[in-house]
Amino acid sequence: MVSTETNPSPPPADNAPKFDIELEDVYKTLGQLKVLQGVSFQVRHGETFVMMGLSGTGKSVTLRHIVGLMQPDQGCVKVFGEDLSQLDEKTLKQIRLKIGYLFQSGALINWMTIRENIALPLYEHRPQLKEKEVQERVMEKLRLVNMTQAAEKYPSEISGGMKKRAALARSIILDPEIILYDEPTSGLDPIMGATIDDLVNDTRDALGVSQIVVTHDIGSAYRIADRIGLLFEGEIIALGTPDDIRNHSDPIVKQFVNGESEGPITEILEEKKRAAQNGAPKA
Amino acid sequence: MANPLTAPIASMGNFLSSTADQTGFALSLLGRTLLYAPTIFSRRPLRALFRQMWVCGIASIPVTCIVSVFTGAILALNGGISLSKIGQEALMGGIVAVGMAREMGPFMTALILAASVGSAMAAELGTMKVSEEIDALEVMAIEPAKLLVLPRLLAMCIMGPVLTIYASLLGTVGGAITSYYQYGVSYQLFKSNALQELAFKDVYSGCLKAFIFAIVIAIVGCSQGLKANGGAIGVGKATRSAVVTSYLLIIILGYYITFLLYRLQW
Numbered sequence: 001m002v003s004t005e006t007n008p009s010p011p012p013a014d015n016a017p018k019f020d021i022e023l024e025d026v027y028k029t030l031g032q033l034k035v036l037q038g039v040s041f042q043v044r045h046g047e048t049f050v051m052m053g054l055s056g057t058g059k060s061v062t063l064r065h066i067v068g069l070m071q072p073d074q075g076c077v078k079v080f081g082e083d084l085s086q087l088d089e090k091t092l093k094q095i096r097l098k099i100g101y102l103f104q105s106g107a108l109i110n111w112m113t114i115r116e117n118i119a120l121p122l123y124e125h126r127p128q129l130k131e132k133e134v135q136e137r138v139m140e141k142l143r144l145v146n147m148t149q150a151a152e153k154y155p156s157e158i159s160g161g162m163k164k165r166a167a168l169a170r171s172i173i174l175d176p177e178i179i180l181y182d183e184p185t186s187g188l189d190p191i192m193g194a195t196i197d198d199l200v201n202d203t204r205d206a207l208g209v210s211q212i213v214v215t216h217d218i219g220s221a222y223r224i225a226d227r228i229g230l231l232f233e234g235e236i237i238a239l240g241t242p243d244d245i246r247n248h249s250d251p252i253v254k255q256f257v258n259g260e261s262e263g264p265i266t267e268i269l270e271e272k273k274r275a276a277q278n279g280a281p282k283a
Numbered sequence: 284m285a286n287p288l289t290a291p292i293a294s295m296g297n298f299l300s301s302t303a304d305q306t307g308f309a310l311s312l313l314g315r316t317l318l319y320a321p322t323i324f325s326r327r328p329l330r331a332l333f334r335q336m337w338v339c340g341i342a343s344i345p346v347t348c349i350v351s352v353f354t355g356a357i358l359a360l361n362g363g364i365s366l367s368k369i370g371q372e373a374l375m376g377g378i379v380a381v382g383m384a385r386e387m388g389p390f391m392t393a394l395i396l397a398a399s400v401g402s403a404m405a406a407e408l409g410t411m412k413v414s415e416e417i418d419a420l421e422v423m424a425i426e427p428a429k430l431l432v433l434p435r436l437l438a439m440c441i442m443g444p445v446l447t448i449y450a451s452l453l454g455t456v457g458g459a460i461t462s463y464y465q466y467g468v469s470y471q472l473f474k475s476n477a478l479q480e481l482a483f484k485d486v487y488s489g490c491l492k493a494f495i496f497a498i499v500i501a502i503v504g505c506s507q508g509l510k511a512n513g514g515a516i517g518v519g520k521a522t523r524s525a526v527v528t529s530y531l532l533i534i535i536l537g538y539y540i541t542f543l544l545y546r547l548q549w
């Protein structure tokens with residue numbers, strides 16, 4: 001977008017947010033556990049941001065902050081330039097309508113069929129749609145995730161991977177501007193996983209959607225990411241393009257990316273475990 | 284850490300503040316739900332309403348039948364012991380009919396509904412809460428109050444009084460049978476005395492009670508469910524405290540409604 005021409009430029013976008021999602025120095029303690037300790041990153045408009053990190057470091061917690069299901073103890077979370085903690089309920093709803101969120105567990109409503117689950121946001125927020133149009137849209141999304149054959153089933157009747165895909169269809173049914181995927185490909189076979197990767201890429205390319213993808217699959221991360229952030233010990237310790245991450249010099253990042261069982265990460269975790277054991281009798 | 288002197292005070296404080304918390308949450312849930320009441324008049328919400336009416340009305344009929352017939356029979360049996368001593372068995376009809384309509388009908392029905400339907404509400408919504416389904420609704424900007432609580436509350440408010448009237452009638456029949464076989468009161472006499480004694484006020488105060496109990500059961504069940512956390516154990520806790528809280532409120536409110544309507548003559 002660097003232009004040297006001096007023709008009348010479009011209205012200055014000074015007040016328009018440059019980033020769709022911004023986390024500034026977010027701290028969150030859950031129970032005794034300091035989960036987030038100064039997480040900061042931004043997601044640009046139209047970008048796919050992949051968040052990686054050990055199991056239990058707080059990736060899902062981070063996503064929950066972005067939709068306002070959790071509030072930071074300290075720091076601030078901005079979506080479309082709006083500080084979520086400053087919003088009234090109505091504005092927060094408005095923002096949530098523009099966000100699709102794939103829960104790690106899927107979180108399909110268990111007493112509704114897959115079809116009803118996916119149609120629910122449409123019934124609620126697009127009341128002008130005719131029943132036929134609703135069903136068409138539902139089937140269109142189900143086709144995207146290859147789930148048309150299970151439309152009439154209940155969540156308890158389908159497999160974990162199928163639930164994931166159905167939930168994915170639900171999270172994109174309102175054509176959101178931001179999509180947050182919490183492990184979209186975990187529990188899927190490699191081929192289905194690749195299909196979902198393509199879907200993520202297609203949504204970005206076709207609709208210019210900003211996306212955050214949490215994944216443990218480093219291959220998938222390289223395929224879809226514009227940038228990758230690595231969450232470790234409550235902070236983003238590395239942030240960059242897939243190439244940056246691949247060639248990162250930090251031994252922690254190296255161990256993570258290469259998936260080695262021995263290395264600085266293991267040492268840090270061992271150290272913490274020892275400290276906890278020694279500290280325990282005092283408390 | 285746990286000072287034996289202050290610990291009881293602290294736990295009392297905790298209890299009070301959590302009770303205040305729960306009450307506040309339940310009342311605001313009630314308010315929110317009522318705000319959405321007009322939205323019930325369309326196809327899908329109505330279907331949800333009928334489904335809930337089926338669950339709390341029709342499905343509760345068998346147990347209500349048995350409980351109310353026996354309640355009426357107990358009223359008759361118990362009243363008969365005193366009345367037969369003074370030769371006033373003729374008054375049996377009034378005692379049973381008024382007792383059922385005003386007190387026992389609403390009371391027994393409410394206990395049944397709290398134990399079966401209220402607990403189910405807490406368990407259903409609690410399960411949805413701990414499996415992130417409620418969170419998912421919130422993220423989709425769909426109000427749980429509208430989608431889940433409203434049909435349950437309305438169904439309860441409709442079916443509670445209906446079931447109560449039904450229970451009162453059946454209880455009176457049960458009382459009549461007992462009166463006939465145990466004390467030789469003819470059905471004719473029983474009926475005429477019942478109709479003579481039973482005032483319209485008894486019926487409507489019974490229905491009013493049933494209506495208030497219905498609100499209590501639905502809101503307590505739903506709010507406990509929506510506040511559940513911590514997996515299956517949390518759901519179990521929510522269910523238990525929904526039943527216990529409903530029972531307490533039913534008994535205490537039942538007393539005060541009778542007090543207001545009959546002692547203070549409102």
Ligand SMILES: Nc1ncnc2c1ncn2[C@@H]1O[C@H](COP(=O)(O)OP(=O)(O)OP(=O)(O)O)[C@@H](O)[C@H]1O
Nearest residue numbers: 030031033035054055056057058059060061062104
């Ligand atoms: N509601 C909660 N209450 C207390 N602790 C919580 C809560 N939610 C998460 N935690 C804790 O916060 C930490 C981070 O959890 P989170 O679910 O974000 O991990 P994650 O990075 O998504 O892991 P995974 O890759 O396994 O999904 C965990 O140690 C978890 O025990």
Ligand SMILES: [Mg+2]
Nearest residue numbers: 059060104182
């Ligand atoms: Mg997670």
